[in-house]
Amino acid sequence: MNHKTTILLIEDERNISQFITTSLESEHYRVVTAATGEEGLSLAASICPDVILLDLGLPDIDGTEVITQVRAWTLAPIIVLSARSKEEDKVSALDLGADDYLTKPFGTSELMARIRTTLRHTNNQSGRECFNTGGLCIDYEKHAVTVDGEEVHLTQIEFKLLCLLSRNSGKVLTYSYIMENIWGPYMDSNNQILRVNMANIRRKIEKNPAQPRYIFTEIGVGYRMLDEELPDSTKSST
């Protein structure tokens, strides 16, 4: 890295913002903090951060409003930090354009992993030929999937699902995002068909559907695929 990655942290709780700043700085990120939504918005416009960490419960404006306003002019990744455990809030934040979320309280290692994932996805948009993680290989060109070297036969839809998840590996994808990408915008909102397809995929690629290795469920929100293994990535254990 020839320049320091800048992270804008919008968080009103001093204690929390302090601990996040400390841990981010120790990982050599440049951190700029804002305690209110308004301050965050103006800082976002002036410093053009590489990643925005956003608390949803701000004193002046609602966090979702910040997402909408930021998304109006930049694609800089937004990771939502939320104490809310309601799935609807996470889903609406993601659907408004947030890239990922972390539910408070979270560990430092978890935060670092999410930041790395989002940064990688923004820097690496080029079409790659294959995906590789923990024994699962997806060859996009040949439409071939193997698990620990053994070929897996997937239906058209299942393959499309797997591709979509793998191209966004490490990131949560909401039900509605997946539905729209696979079945198109006119599909009804019932996601049963998606969950049945996911169950079938699980039976084909996972050894034990109850303890999956590759695709994780975030109930009420969506699915997240195990992050890709890249040769140069320094993955810390979580």
Added chain:
Amino acid sequence: MSVLTNEKYSLPKEHSTLGNIAIAFAYFLTATALATLIFHLVPDNKGNVYIIYLFAMILISKYTNGYVYGIVSSVIAVFCINYIFTYPYFAFNFTLDGYPLTYTVMLSTTLIISTMTSHLTEQGLIIKKHESQLREAALEKMRANLLRAVSHDLRTPLTGIIGNSASYLENGSRLSAVDKDELVRSIYSDANWLLNMVENLLTVTRIQVDSLQISTSLESVEEVVSESLMRLNKRHPKAEIHARVPDEVLFIPMDAILIEQVIINLIENAIVHSGSDSPIELTVTNLPLEVSFSIKDYGRGISPERLLTLFDNSAINIDDSPDCRKGMGIGLSICKTIITAHHGKIYGENHAEGAVFTFHLPKEIK
């Protein structure tokens, strides 16, 4: 349970006076129209007319509140029959043979029916009131138990956090690095335990306080199981858990967040209390009407006296073991509340080499 029983009694709704009059009027008009029709089709048999009116009177008594409407309409009916359906038509004549008898029979029948239905209604109301009192008492008890358990269970880790951080602040300069580490580590573990407890309490707020009702949706069993295991793995990375789910994809109605909490509580219980590092087994079985989840550990099992009050908060104070603060108290009673709200059942027992907790969820919630 109370939610279900309420629906069995279809009590007449409380109507306003105007509403009652409207109901009576509607039945009355319908009866008159029907009677007129039948009177024209079968002019010889006047009995039909009486029967139709009588039927209307019964319906009026049933669907209005109190006796008055039934009786008044029955008086009107008597006049109406006399006016429209007896010779001379469209004129009153009460001197017809046997008319006083018709009049009396019709009036007294209506009177008896009205009295009977309003009695029934009253009794229904009493039963309903009684039931809601019982339900309130049960809820009150649950709330009180929970509060007691919470204050008991929260005080200990808070004391630890306050004590340890105070001693760090006061004696910071004199402590060795190892001692400081030890203090902070213990604050960390207490705080984590508190978080777990708060999560449990938060889930309870998802249950409608007034009716123990929950909002369920069809959820994939394996997804709920796998997410619970993932969350558990964060807290207990060393614990070994073997999970087995049926081959068929099962969707059953539940509040997934709540059921996850139950699975987590039960497995965490096994990790903390079994006193053994043997793998814990989670088995999901597809039964004809239900799906059962059982969590089996290979540890010291549950003591016989504890078995009796397993899901009851009263048990926490009996437990004098040193790890008492990690008592099963709140966790299990929350499990019980959650499973009850799902119309399922939960029980704990010993097997040859340890303890096993099982809960069943119905495949359909009526």
